[in-house]
Amino acid sequence: MTIFGVALLALCTLIGVFLxxxxxxxxxxxxxxxxxxxxxxxxxxxxxxxxxxxxxxxGVKLGVEFWxxxxxxxxxxxxxxxxxxxxxxxxxxxxxxxxxSLLLCFACVALLGRFGRRDEPTQSGQVRQGGAVIGGGDxxxxxxxxxxxxxxx
Amino acid sequence: MLHMIxxxxxxxxxxxxxxxxxxxxxxxxxxxxxxxxxxxxxxAIAIVLGLVLAYVAGLYTGGKKGVADLPVxxxxxxxxxxxxxxxxxxATAFExxxxxxxxxxxxxxLALALGTVIPFIVGALTAVAFGYTDAVSITTIxxxxxxxxxxPVTGAALGADSAVMALSIATxxxxxxxxxxxxPLVARLIGLDNPRSAMAFGGLMxxxxxxxxxxxxxDPKLVPYGALTATFHTGIGCLVGPSLFYLTxxxxxx
Numbered sequence: 001m002t003i004f005g006v007a008l009l010a011l012c013t014l015i016g017v018f019l020x021x022x023x024x025x026x027x028x029x030x031x032x033x034x035x036x037x038x039x040x041x042x043x044x045x046x047x048x049x050x051x052x053x054x055x056x057x058x059g060v061k062l063g064v065e066f067w068x069x070x071x072x073x074x075x076x077x078x079x080x081x082x083x084x085x086x087x088x089x090x091x092x093x094x095x096x097x098x099x100x101s102l103l104l105c106f107a108c109v110a111l112l113g114r115f116g117r118r119d120e121p122t123q124s125g126q127v128r129q130g131g132a133v134i135g136g137g138d139x140x141x142x143x144x145x146x147x148x149x150x151x152x153x
Numbered sequence: 154m155l156h157m158i159x160x161x162x163x164x165x166x167x168x169x170x171x172x173x174x175x176x177x178x179x180x181x182x183x184x185x186x187x188x189x190x191x192x193x194x195x196x197a198i199a200i201v202l203g204l205v206l207a208y209v210a211g212l213y214t215g216g217k218k219g220v221a222d223l224p225v226x227x228x229x230x231x232x233x234x235x236x237x238x239x240x241x242x243x244a245t246a247f248e249x250x251x252x253x254x255x256x257x258x259x260x261x262x263l264a265l266a267l268g269t270v271i272p273f274i275v276g277a278l279t280a281v282a283f284g285y286t287d288a289v290s291i292t293t294i295x296x297x298x299x300x301x302x303x304x305p306v307t308g309a310a311l312g313a314d315s316a317v318m319a320l321s322i323a324t325x326x327x328x329x330x331x332x333x334x335x336x337p338l339v340a341r342l343i344g345l346d347n348p349r350s351a352m353a354f355g356g357l358m359x360x361x362x363x364x365x366x367x368x369x370x371x372d373p374k375l376v377p378y379g380a381l382t383a384t385f386h387t388g389i390g391c392l393v394g395p396s397l398f399y400l401t402x403x404x405x406x407x
């Protein structure tokens with residue numbers, strides 16, 4: 001059933017965020033430390049477990065994948081509620097601090113990405129399939145009609 | 154008549170948001186295909202359109218939440234709010250290639266460290282260049298350059314001036330907006346086309362909204378890898394901002 005997938009996703013998110021809060025308290029920080037990241041790791045683990053037992057049914061998959069296809073529209077809604085006025089009105093100090101740190105970080109991405117990069121001309125089917133799911137019906141994304149490659153976990 | 158339509162939008166806020174965002178995506182995909190011959194992702198256009206609408210709405214309402222400050226579009230606030238955003242981000246983990254993610258783990262940690270230290274130093278130096286001399290203000294503005302949550306959390310912990318806090322938040326928001334818009338433009342230049350570099354990107358850029366928007370506009374398949382590292386960023390920033398960074402700045406400026 002689809003609700004099992006949605007519930008699994010909800011459970012992973014709740015546990016992850018809770019663990020993130022605990023980690024924050026343990027470290028004495030007034031913030032959630034990596035709650036969403038921990039939730040992602042939980043979901044990956046749950047998926048591996050289900051696949052290994054052959055229990056990853058169509059409904060469960062549909063329940064989770066629906067939300068990953070909703071990811072981009074949700075991000076668009078997020079963009080539409082940013083405080084853009086504050087960003088535009090920030091003045092030179094804001095602009096300089098943001099631009100320079102951004103350029104340096106972009107340069108670091110280029111550097112780190114190259115650092116220790118192996119020859120990987122073709123990316124795994126899993127990665128491309130993920131893009132097709134998250135991209136949804138986006139014409140620029142690869143066709144989602146492609147059959148899902150064998151599970152490798 | 155108009156009043157009744159408005160009433161429906163207010164009452165069915167989330168449903169209305171689905172319809173509005175769907176319409177926005179439809180227009181953006183059309184523009185991307187027709188005007189740019191598919192060179193610019195429809196989602197990149199949609200995100201930029203969203204930001205433009207947020208700006209216009211912000212000018213009109215004087216509020217801080219863009220379109221969501223208009224009662225008719227309150228549902229956008231729920232749909233794009235932290236709860237559903239995080240829910241959808243977690244869902245993308247279902248598509249993660251575990252082998253790829255594990256291989257880039259160490260790289261992600263390194264990226265997180267660099268992504269916290271570099272923006273802080275740049276922000277702090279900018280603050281100094283603009284005449285701030287006290288350790289609290291310098292640290293708060295530097296922390297704002299990390300993310301727009303680290304800024305105010307650090308500022309509140311140190312008891313910074315509210316004008317400095319506002320500046321700090323504005324720096325973080327500007328950075329997030331620039332990441333959303335700038336990433337697709339520089340993606341090829343910085344080799345952002347595989348899970349490895351996406352994990353480095355997430356760690357370096359930090360701001361979850363910036364990374365989420367930037368990667369969605371660049372290539373959806375990279376989203377889960379970038380998000381995986383980015384979500385640790387704010388927590389780490391909040392940890393070192395008021396402690397390690399503040400003590401270091403205080404030791405230097407006295």
